[in-house]
Amino acid sequence: MARFPVSEFKELPTPFYFYDLSLLDRTLAEIKRTARDPRFKVHYAIKANANPGILRRIQAAGFGVDAVSGGEIAAAVEAGFEGGKIVYAGVGKSDREIILALETGIECFNVESLPELEIIDELARKAGRKAPVALRVNPDIDAHTHEYITTGLAENKFGINLGQLSEIIGTAQEMDNVELRGLHFHIGSQITEIEPFILLCEKINRLVEEYEKKGIRFKSINVGGGLGIDYAEPDRHPIPDFETYFNTFRNHLKLSEGQEVHFELGRSVVAQCGSLITRVLYVKEGVTKRFAIVDAGMTELIRPALYNAHHKIENLSSPNGERHHYDIVGPICESSDCFGKDELLPAIRRGDFIALRSAGAYGEIMASQYNCRPLPPSYFSEK
Numbered sequence: 001m002a003r004f005p006v007s008e009f010k011e012l013p014t015p016f017y018f019y020d021l022s023l024l025d026r027t028l029a030e031i032k033r034t035a036r037d038p039r040f041k042v043h044y045a046i047k048a049n050a051n052p053g054i055l056r057r058i059q060a061a062g063f064g065v066d067a068v069s070g071g072e073i074a075a076a077v078e079a080g081f082e083g084g085k086i087v088y089a090g091v092g093k094s095d096r097e098i099i100l101a102l103e104t105g106i107e108c109f110n111v112e113s114l115p116e117l118e119i120i121d122e123l124a125r126k127a128g129r130k131a132p133v134a135l136r137v138n139p140d141i142d143a144h145t146h147e148y149i150t151t152g153l154a155e156n157k158f159g160i161n162l163g164q165l166s167e168i169i170g171t172a173q174e175m176d177n178v179e180l181r182g183l184h185f186h187i188g189s190q191i192t193e194i195e196p197f198i199l200l201c202e203k204i205n206r207l208v209e210e211y212e213k214k215g216i217r218f219k220s221i222n223v224g225g226g227l228g229i230d231y232a233e234p235d236r237h238p239i240p241d242f243e244t245y246f247n248t249f250r251n252h253l254k255l256s257e258g259q260e261v262h263f264e265l266g267r268s269v270v271a272q273c274g275s276l277i278t279r280v281l282y283v284k285e286g287v288t289k290r291f292a293i294v295d296a297g298m299t300e301l302i303r304p305a306l307y308n309a310h311h312k313i314e315n316l317s318s319p320n321g322e323r324h325h326y327d328i329v330g331p332i333c334e335s336s337d338c339f340g341k342d343e344l345l346p347a348i349r350r351g352d353f354i355a356l357r358s359a360g361a362y363g364e365i366m367a368s369q370y371n372c373r374p375l376p377p378s379y380f381s382e383k
């Protein structure tokens, strides 16, 4: 079991997020080791977690940022990331956000439609700048993940369909205020098989070759993010298999001279270093069930309610007690406010600390104030 300073938790109001910075550092070091290739550039997908303490660590390790809103660009700049290391995606960029991105001097806009490209061209002209752009292509690949987090199928709202790509590339090349740098792809999130990534490489190779024949060369190929993590056994796999992941692209992508590959990893960077820590308020005997009612709910961690996701649940206060079945539920007035059903856990008492593991990605950042609850604070393993 991961180590938690439970005696220090006693002083703190719950619920809160707890981040193991040494695990984050080891994860960042492993990414750097396995992505070692002068052509590979890793951008952290800030949507996974924008906690300033986490961002500063990732910035200091030399990564870039993948942002999807003006707010994320501002958070990245605040944490010390250079504008030139920020890429910016999203199907609905507002004029104000585009202007902020231009002023920040970002590395690249990942453009998702023709009307968006036209607005970027116009706003860049007004600002007296040339906007670097990559076109986000919808590669129509099934990533075999949850339907809400699969993004690369033709039916999804993301990216430019393959049938329209050629025309939009032609348009981009004729624009005075955009510079077409590359192509961008992202097929989905929490992908636990390597095959969808191989299919993506093959699709990219075919496209790149097709355009090279027409004399169009792309400086950068952005393959998005999506590498999954082990939610069931976080202590067995605290660091995802980055070696296999990066080797897949090394071995399957045919790169031409001077071409760069961009990665946008979110979950795999930060998920395992974070846990949501909550206290047990009541143990309630139902007719057929025993409920442990905890003081965190879907307001602090919405993934179980929204995606039917399961985060490993641990009783930190009495890890060795006799085991019983519990439904672990929160205090919110929604039946979906449930973290686990029939969980076999060491006997739970009022006041016990419970950890919801692997919550470092899409946990704190997706917290809400529903039921007028305050946003959860965060604490770190190091001061």
Ligand code: LLP
Residues within 6 Å of the ligand: 045, 048, 066, 089, 149, 151, 186, 188, 189, 190, 224, 225, 226, 227, 264, 265, 266, 267, 268, 303, 307, 361, 362
């Ligand atoms: N690049 C793009 C264009 C994306 O849309 C995403 C995630 C990423 C990169 C990072 O993907 P990652 O490496 O984290 O898989 N809230 C959901 C996940 C939504 C992911 C959205 N896009 C969840 O809690 O599972």
